[in-house]
Amino acid sequence: MTQEAHEPEELDEELGREPSGEPADVSLVVEQPEGHRSGFVTLIGRPNVGKSTLLNQMLGTKVTIVSDKPQTTRTEVRGVFTRPDVQAVFCDTPGIHKPRTLLGQRLNDTARAALADMDVVLFLVEADGPIGRGDRFIAESLPPERTILVLNKIDSVGRDHVIGQLVAASELEFDEYFPVSAKTGRGVDALLEHVLERLPEGPRFYPEEMASDVPEAFWVAELVREQLLAVVREELPHSIATRVTEWDWPRVRCEILVERDSQKGIVIGRKGSVLKEVGTRARAQLPEGVFLELVVKVDKDWQRRPKALDRLGY
Numbered sequence: 001m002t003q004e005a006h007e008p009e010e011l012d013e014e015l016g017r018e019p020s021g022e023p024a025d026v027s028l029v030v031e032q033p034e035g036h037r038s039g040f041v042t043l044i045g046r047p048n049v050g051k052s053t054l055l056n057q058m059l060g061t062k063v064t065i066v067s068d069k070p071q072t073t074r075t076e077v078r079g080v081f082t083r084p085d086v087q088a089v090f091c092d093t094p095g096i097h098k099p100r101t102l103l104g105q106r107l108n109d110t111a112r113a114a115l116a117d118m119d120v121v122l123f124l125v126e127a128d129g130p131i132g133r134g135d136r137f138i139a140e141s142l143p144p145e146r147t148i149l150v151l152n153k154i155d156s157v158g159r160d161h162v163i164g165q166l167v168a169a170s171e172l173e174f175d176e177y178f179p180v181s182a183k184t185g186r187g188v189d190a191l192l193e194h195v196l197e198r199l200p201e202g203p204r205f206y207p208e209e210m211a212s213d214v215p216e217a218f219w220v221a222e223l224v225r226e227q228l229l230a231v232v233r234e235e236l237p238h239s240i241a242t243r244v245t246e247w248d249w250p251r252v253r254c255e256i257l258v259e260r261d262s263q264k265g266i267v268i269g270r271k272g273s274v275l276k277e278v279g280t281r282a283r284a285q286l287p288e289g290v291f292l293e294l295v296v297k298v299d300k301d302w303q304r305r306p307k308a309l310d311r312l313g314y
């Protein structure tokens with residue numbers, strides 16, 4: 001059988017051109033000032049060190065969810081900083097840890113993959129805890145010439161302690177150290193300016209109005225998960241996943257998956273109180289008039305099953 005010849009229009013599509021023969025209107029061709037710089041910056045570190053908080057603070061807008069429970073971030077989330085002269089694409093990553101489940105392994109793999117082809121790596125450690133084995137383990141795999149060590153949470157310790165931690169961190173042998181508080185914003189502007197200066201000449205990768213690459217439905221599911229992490233008292237953060245199953249704006253149906261029957265009641269709460277509070281808090285962060293339906297389902301041991309993880313995008 002002979003191969004079918006391409007129609008000219010199909011070929012144009014493959015080449016990324018309009019059928020008329022004109023180049024397609026892609027963002028890379030927009031006019032940019034001479035000397036425009038751009039690049040990719042990965043935030044990396046153990047769970048809970050404040051990577052997502054720092055990204056939101058640098059962008060001045062919330063693009064990634066935060067909680068006081070470890071392993072909150074489960075996918076690579078890109079947040080884009082754009083100024084006329086420079087564009088930085090920040091990649092928030094899951095915290096690197098010793099995995100106990102397939103989900104844990106996948107989170108680590110996602111974080112490691114986000115290190116490839118990076119212009120700058122922001123390696124976060126905490127000011128309010130010792131710099132330990134977990135930090136050193138991550139440090140060993142980072143490119144020294146492209147890594148900036150960020151000592152976060154300086155608001156929660158005294159000045160002397162910050163200095164002591166910087167001395168301890170210097171054993172990791174990176175060249176640049178920035179003490180910051182992602183929460184209060186202290187030191188964050190200086191860090192951001194420094195990162196931007198390090199970026200090489202290059203084009204804009206994303207349109208200037210784009211702050212993140214997170215699809216809307218995924219974002220709604222993330223906001224619901226964030227509020228579950230905040231509201232549910234019991235220790236089942238790892239057992240919870242969320243996904244939007246119907247999107248008929250302003251009607252959105254979001255499923256909350258738990259691993260076992262016994263966890264269902266905890267997420268629903270007495271007379272639905274937990275679910276109600278989660279819904280109210282998530283809606284407060286969405287455009288007015290959205291109708292958010294929350295449904296709790298048991299997906300047995302989902303965090304150990306490859307297919308369940310694939311479906312969730314983890």
Ligand SMILES: Nc1nc2c(ncn2[C@@H]2O[C@H](COP(=O)(O)OP(=O)(O)OP(=O)(O)O)[C@@H](O)[C@H]2O)c(=O)[nH]1
Binds near residue numbers: 068072
């Ligand atoms: N005091 C203080 N708390 C902070 C600071 N930055 C983050 N936190 C808190 O630390 C906790 C973890 O923050 P996240 O930003 O979710 O941490 P993460 O590194 O993204 O965590 P994972 O996604 O689980 O890897 C939250 O309770 C934050 O409010 C800071 O500068 N100071």
Ligand SMILES: [Mg+2]
Binds near residue numbers: 051065066092
């Ligand atoms: Mg995070």
